[in-house]
Amino acid sequence: MTTAAFLCLLILSIIGYVWNRQAATAIRNGGARLHSLTGFHGFYSGLMILVPVLVVILLWLVLEGPVIDLILKSSISERLDGLGTGEVQLIVAEIKSIAGGSIFGTPEQWKLDAADRYLALNARSGQLLLVVVLLLSLALLVFSRRKVAAEFRARHGVERIVSGLMIFCSVVAVFVTIGIVASLMFETIRFFEKVPVSEFLFGTNWEPQIPMREDQVAAEGAFGWLPVMLGTLVITVIAMTLAVPVGLMSAIYLNEFAPKQFRAVAKPFLEILAGVPTVVYGFFAILVVAPALRSFGQSIGLDVAPNTALAAGSVMGIMLIPFISSFADDALSAVPQSLRDGALGLGATRAEMMTNVLFPAAIPGIVGGVLLAVSRAIGETMIVVMAAGLMAKMTVNPLDSVTTVTVQIVTLLIGDTSFDNPKTLAAFALGMMLFIVTLVINIFALRIVRKYREVYD
Known part of the structure; x- marks a missing residue:
């Protein structure tokens, strides 16, 4: 269903581009002077449909897994009572494996039922995503079509959308860089809590494969870089x-x-x-x-x-x-x-x-x-x-x-x-x-x- 949602979005975006461009061309052929070229009217409709709906699809895909897992756990909560986090994760992974067709041994009946429920939830989520994409795309298609007029500043609208996309990509790049640096710093600080900084920076022996004893955090110079x-x-x-x-x-x-x-x-x-x-x-x-x-x-x-x-x-x-x-x-x-x-x-x-x-x-x-x-x-x-x-x-x-x-x-x-x-x-x-x-x-x-x-x- 995810592929169908993306395909539906692509088709409706192309339809919006062609429809608005034809409408703008008709206005121009009627003798009116357009503020923006006909291509900008088409691009405005295509981007107006493509960008918001694509954001909805991506957010849906990000949240789909955790929400389905939460619903699945709540449906078998009586089976998970008293279990640790690791045990719960193993059971959920086994249920997903069964749902994917990888069955080892003879699973319990409640796990088979949970796997069927998991498949049903995924199928329902995919169908709901397709409906949301279709309805939202059609609504944006009609909205952008009504915008076509001789005085409509389509070029400005396209530039605002493109500018917003570039700003968003820049912000994502900045935050990804910050995340990479932060993750490195956090784990590096944990490392220096176990190994002295001087041994790492000035040590002349690098042997990280040596065993660690209870009374020996690291051998002398074993982590010299x-x-x-x-x-x-x-x-x-x-x-x-x-x-x-x-x-x-x-x-x-x-x-x-x-x-x-x-x-x-x-x-x-x-x-x-x-x-x-x-x-x-x-x-x-x-x-x-x-x-x-x-x-x-x-x-x-x-x-x-x-x-x-x-x-x-x-x-x-x-x-x-x-x-x-x-x-x-x-x-x-x-x-x-x-x-x-x-x-x-x-x-x-x-x-x-x-x-x-x-x-x-x-x-x-x-x-x-x-x-x-x-x-x-x-x-x-x-x-x-x-x-x-x-x-x-x-x-x-x-x-x-x-x-x-x-x-x-x-x-x-x-x-x-x-x-x-x-x-x-x-x-x-x-x-x-x-x-x-x-x-x-x-x-x-x-x-x-x-x-x-x-x-x-």
Whole structure:
């Protein structure tokens, strides 16, 4: 029924658009001068139906589950008396499983009856939702149709609706960000209640898998994040060492020196790399790059680990090349043509014009793109999981296995987890530190862009 409700809303919105536009066209053809174009009259009707009814559907879907669960529990309240919260949740989950067709063993008859009641409640809710959507959409359709007139300011109405939608989306984005930060802070504070802040920030040993005894909250240095952050920095430096020169040189060549035919073919192929899933890069790193590095190291007498920071970092650098190249190309293209013409008119070669005029003028965008690429490299997970290893070590040797913050977060939260011990809460502390590091990098990038952009605008 939910699909039918959405389909009904879409059809009536289209009908409202067409109907109002035809009515406005008829008024215009009759000789009257419309305040707004006929398209705005159509959009006003379509948005007037679509937006309020869509909000009703979303609120209905959010509240439907809790309300049905409440009604279901009240119908079997005599069976739930004296039971704890966990036991009640297990019984409700079993009833829903039976309603979904997953029956294990021979359930009691009252559970079967409750499952039938649960299905009936869901069906009734879906039918009621369809009726509400139909009636509300028709009412709004008639209301918007009566608004069509020569003096009606349909464009203003459409702009108000769109403006309200943008404000709503902005508010949602702000509150989601606040919620993410608040959840990280709350769990991080719980972690620091169990593990001293000094041990986490300055400890050189990361072993969150060790058992916790009654008289031992955490072993000394077991939750030190320094080796984890060091591994993150090592892989990031390797990736940027490869990505920055290649990305910048490719952007400079494609922007200024490459023939148009070659650019038209090469740029799309380069940007295809940005659309490759990171898990594919992980496969490439572990199946091609890592064995090649190990074989080459053995041939010259070097001890290379099966999983190395060099393999993960180099493949991550390949992934970041189109990211940096695209930013640099956009920054170079944004430089005013007058600067190019002036440099060439003074006798500079194209290479001199690029190195002495265009590149310095495009520095804000280029630096901003590089720093954003650093943020992406720090937050990358899949490549590091597959190619770099899981052991945290205080080493900067690129031929050794290391781990990163994101890998440890994934490792700590895999499987059945209990959010009341330092091992699990450590993931939130790492997440908070990663959030702070990437936030500082992004703020730094924005400050650079804003500071130097004023010079060349």
